Amino acid sequence: MNKIIECVPNFSEGRDLNKVEKILDIFRGKQDLKLLDYSSDEDHNRSVVTIVGEPEALKKAMVEAIGKAIELIDLTKHEGQHPRMGAVDVIPFIPIKNVTVDEADNLAKEVAKEASEKYGLPFFLYEKSATQSHRENLATVRKGQFEGMAEKMKDDKWKPDFGPETIHPTAGVTAIGARMPLVAYNINLSTNNLEIASKIGKQVRHLSGGFRYVKAMGIELEDRGIVQVSMNLTDYTKTSIYRVFETVKMEAARYGVNIVGSEIVGLLPMQALVDTADYYLRLENFSMDQVLETRL
Amino acid sequence: MNKIIECVPNFSEGRDLNKVEKILDIFRGKQDLKLLDYSSDEDHNRSVVTIVGEPEALKKAMVEAIGKAIELIDLTKHEGQHPRMGAVDVIPFIPIKNVTVDEADNLAKEVAKEASEKYGLPFFLYEKSATQSHRENLATVRKGQFEGMAEKMKDDKWKPDFGPETIHPTAGVTAIGARMPLVAYNINLSTNNLEIASKIGKQVRHLSGGFRYVKAMGIELEDRGIVQVSMNLTDYTKTSIYRVFETVKMEAARYGVNIVGSEIVGLLPMQALVDTADYYLRLENFSMDQVLETRL
Numbered sequence: 198m199n200k201i202i203e204c205v206p207n208f209s210e211g212r213d214l215n216k217v218e219k220i221l222d223i224f225r226g227k228q229d230l231k232l233l234d235y236s237s238d239e240d241h242n243r244s245v246v247t248i249v250g251e252p253e254a255l256k257k258a259m260v261e262a263i264g265k266a267i268e269l270i271d272l273t274k275h276e277g278q279h280p281r282m283g284a285v286d287v288i289p290f291i292p293i294k295n296v297t298v299d300e301a302d303n304l305a306k307e308v309a310k311e312a313s314e315k316y317g318l319p320f321f322l323y324e325k326s327a328t329q330s331h332r333e334n335l336a337t338v339r340k341g342q343f344e345g346m347a348e349k350m351k352d353d354k355w356k357p358d359f360g361p362e363t364i365h366p367t368a369g370v371t372a373i374g375a376r377m378p379l380v381a382y383n384i385n386l387s388t389n390n391l392e393i394a395s396k397i398g399k400q401v402r403h404l405s406g407g408f409r410y411v412k413a414m415g416i417e418l419e420d421r422g423i424v425q426v427s428m429n430l431t432d433y434t435k436t437s438i439y440r441v442f443e444t445v446k447m448e449a450a451r452y453g454v455n456i457v458g459s460e461i462v463g464l465l466p467m468q469a470l471v472d473t474a475d476y477y478l479r480l481e482n483f484s485m486d487q488v489l490e491t492r493l
Numbered sequence: 494m495n496k497i498i499e500c501v502p503n504f505s506e507g508r509d510l511n512k513v514e515k516i517l518d519i520f521r522g523k524q525d526l527k528l529l530d531y532s533s534d535e536d537h538n539r540s541v542v543t544i545v546g547e548p549e550a551l552k553k554a555m556v557e558a559i560g561k562a563i564e565l566i567d568l569t570k571h572e573g574q575h576p577r578m579g580a581v582d583v584i585p586f587i588p589i590k591n592v593t594v595d596e597a598d599n600l601a602k603e604v605a606k607e608a609s610e611k612y613g614l615p616f617f618l619y620e621k622s623a624t625q626s627h628r629e630n631l632a633t634v635r636k637g638q639f640e641g642m643a644e645k646m647k648d649d650k651w652k653p654d655f656g657p658e659t660i661h662p663t664a665g666v667t668a669i670g671a672r673m674p675l676v677a678y679n680i681n682l683s684t685n686n687l688e689i690a691s692k693i694g695k696q697v698r699h700l701s702g703g704f705r706y707v708k709a710m711g712i713e714l715e716d717r718g719i720v721q722v723s724m725n726l727t728d729y730t731k732t733s734i735y736r737v738f739e740t741v742k743m744e745a746a747r748y749g750v751n752i753v754g755s756e757i758v759g760l761l762p763m764q765a766l767v768d769t770a771d772y773y774l775r776l777e778n779f780s781m782d783q784v785l786e787t788r789l
Contacts, residue, residue, distance in 0.1 A: 458777040464785045474769035481754040489760045
């Protein structure tokens with residue numbers, strides 16, 4: 198695969214695994230497409246699926262999967278702890294390799310256009326694809342959930358970007374758009390004082406004056422007797438891991454506190470680590486093409 | 494490909510490109526094998542080929558290529574600037590992915606065994622595969638070249654590891670073995686004083702008391718008006734890039750000199766950069782499996 202986009206659709210079915218399997222089957226055994234991961238949560242009554250593939254293959258499979266979800270999932274009968282507004286609740290497209298955010302954004306719009314025409318399902322564009330700033334945040338878009346969405350959409354502010362002007366009777370409405378890969382990144386401090394981790398969390402997070410693409414909070418690691426600045430980096434290409442690390446180190450020093458370690462939870466793109474090595478080694482003219490594995 | 498080994502055979506033909514193409518064809522269009530790069534040098538009268546592949550596929554193709562080289566290349570008629578002792582002069586195997594040095598070493602021995610039996614060609618094991626320490630260095634093994642090798646091999650010190658006890662009449666003898674990937678790494682200093690770069694080169698290189706897997710020298714970058722510590726890291730898993738960087742920085746500080754940049758020339762394995770990020774970010778429990786690209 199040359200161009201790779203990741204897609205992480207969330208389906209509002211986490212209990213009837215036969216139904217989930219029927220959706221997963223669409224992503225299996227396809228050219229230029231790979232089903233990387235999936236998990237179903239009974240309490241949430243929701244399944245999160247991770248697929249990677251070439252844009253065209255991804256588009257075809259996603260449109261088919263949306264149709265299957267509409268056929269199998271009835272939101273008028275759905276209950277679960279996780280907020281939801283659609284049979285396919287949200288479909289993020291994430292640029293991974295040889296792909297720009299704009300190409301992921303285009304793919305989101307193409308899928309929304311085709312699926313809305315084929316199935317009469319409305320779509321909101323969110324995150325990097327949002328047409329209006331109040332639609333960037335998924336929680337804001339989804340507020341009111343399936344049950345309140347027909348009423349909400351009467352407001353011009355919430356007219357869908359594609360498809361009919363009100364909800365699909367059983368499948369609701371879907372949020373779709375491009376976003377950057379999330380990097381879950383935590384920094385552990387040499388203190389058990391939660392207040393220090395909380396203060397530093399506030400200093401680095403966007404919400405309270407920090408870096409634009411950082412969400413952060415202080416938490417206790419009770420078994421280790423230390424505290425942690427727990428973060429999500431929502432665009433590592435603009436707010437780099439090393440910059441966040443050095444800033445937390447600098448703020449912690451003010452309390453005589455050191456960083457004892459940091460951790461990356463789950464996956465991250467190679468580029469995020471290469472950027473880090475590039476900074477500390479002061480590399481000149483380094484290109485990802487020089488990483489042997491990218492040639493294979 | 495799951496397990497990946499790189500192989501960089503050097504063939505003693507760099508002028509008759511028809512012959513070179515016949516050898517290259519053996520590596521083309523094969524399952525679990527990829528011809529990554531090749532270049533022929535007229536002055537050296539030598540071609541360097543880079544192939545990556547699964548061990549079994551690599552073995553099969555290399556044995557076949559050795560046979561083809563013996564058929565096409567006659568060292569009694571060979572002349573060129575580069576020292577050589579065989580039609581296939583040297584065959585290094587380099588572990589790249591999910592492979593240990595021992596597995597690369599085994600592969601080298603299997604190829605030597607099979608090719609020696611099939612073609613009556615003698616082999617010296619060198620580098621990490623060397624059976625005696627005086628055979629580790631290729632230049633030492635090759636000393637005397639094709640013309641002097643029959644005489645040299647009469648000495649018990651130079652009895653081949655595989656094959657007949659004297660040279661193949663037209664194809665000479667081949668060095669084969671496992672080695673680690675080389676990382677060509679240069680550090681640029683904020684001074685035009687060559688003596689400082691040379692001194693630091695001596696401090697970090699193995700030969701004069703430095704790190705075991707570093708070769709280094711000071712050179713001038715005349716157009717930029719600065720000097721450089723120019724290095725080869727011969728085993729980045731044991732002598733890490735960041736350790737060399739920090740040591741050069743520390744030594745340079747003694748002269749009031751800073752590092753203005755560093756450069757990686759050519760390819761390097763992803764692990765070398767991940768190790769660097771791991772050190773500076775003080776990562777806890779990070780695994781290469783967390784790099785998204787390794788999942789694709």
